[in-house]
Amino acid sequence: MVEHYTTESVRLTAVLRLPLIGLIILLGPIAEISHWLPVVYGSILGTYAVAALLWLLIVLRQPVRPWAAWVSTVVDVLAILALCLTSGGATSLLLPVFFLLPISVAFQLRPELTALLGTSTAFGYLSVWIVYSKRDDTMGLPNEIYLYFGFLLWLAMATTALCFVLVRRSSNVIALLDIRKRLVSESMEADERQRQELAEQLHDGPLQNLFAARLGVEEAAERNPDSALDAVDAAIQSTAAQLRSIVTALHPQVLAQLGLTEALRELVRDFERRGAFEIRAELAEVGRPEVQSLLYRVARELLSNVYKHAHATTVHIELAMSEEDLTLTVSDNGAGFDPAVLEQRITEGHIGLASVFVRVESLGGAVALSSGADGTRVSVSAPLVAGQS
Secondary structure, three states, rough: OOHHHHHHHHHHHHHHHHHHHHHHHHHHHHHOOOOOOOHHHHHEEEEHHHHHHHHHHHHHHHOHHHHHOOOOOOHHHHHHHHHHHOOOOOOOOOOOHHHHHHHHHHHOOOOOHHHHHHHHHHHHHHHHHHHHHOOOOOOOOOOHHHHHHHHHHHHHHHHEEEEEEEEHHHHHHHHHHHHHHHHHHHHHHHHHHHHHHHHHHHHHHHHHHHHHHHEEEEEEEEHOOOOOHHHHHHHHHHHHHHHHHHHHHHOOOHHHHHHHHHHHHHHHHHHHHHHHHHOEEOOOOOOOOOOOHHHHHHHHHHHHHHHHHOOOEEEEEEEEEEEEEEEEEEOOOOOOOOHHHHHHHHOOOOOOHHHHHHHHHHHHEEEEEEEEEEEEEEEEEEEEOOOOO
16 A cells, blocks of 8 residues: 555656646746856756656556655755756746745655655755855845745645644554454455355255155155156255255355365356356466455356346456466456446445455455446456455
């Protein structure tokens, strides 16, 4: 989560940096500034603009590490300091840009960095004026510069305090999310235990009784052939098949014994036997990860929804594993649906696919869903270790 927020803050400052550079470029012709070192000023500003554009393209394409925020901020300070030193006199209109540095640093939610950069900005501002006053004897050092210096120090303290408050609140939110994940994980474990116990009770009780009754009916039918006994035998077989299906749905033995991949293959064969659509499966061998029960239930819910509602002719199911997570993707060429229905069903308290998605996200996973007239595609990613995002 910290890395995600770091990436978000760096992207935000990278986007805001380009309009700022554009305003700096416009200051020259609009304010008719006579630059002290025009060639050096233009070279620094051009390099800064190109670097800012390249940096924006980089951070938009991939996540960034925490050190990237420090580096980009240091570059901002050095670039603005260099531009002010070469921009042409004590009345340079670039000096107010210093006020923006502490604000941009505050986006990173690092109070110590905000305090350091805010204080450095204030003293950098004062240093630029001292250099100008020494170079231009007629200008001197106006008294209001000390006032601006005080404003910058106050801004550094204000942004640091604000950053500290946001960090505290962010820590509280993270703690609450961790508690939520643990509660969801414990709830899922309890639910899985109940399913397993119920499956075992059905298998060892009613299902075995049906098998015994069927043997008795078959023996009776052998001694006294009767169409009524044949009908009873057929009813017993049908009931036993239904019970076996329920037991498998509650807790598939193949999932506990052979792992997620083989359980998904058995699930695919079960839906293929129903003959409603063709299934293309690409299932990587993933062993028995902690989240296998959850992903199996996701796959079952998705295939059941396709079977009941999609009117599809082809379904593609894929299971892939990376170093950190598992990704299950199910796509079909059916009629599609409005994704907003899922949120409505959660609000109404319905269980099923919507509740499974909530559990995936609560454990640190992610759900991507797209649906239209040409079909539906659902991709579910879950961490290899439950609750680790």
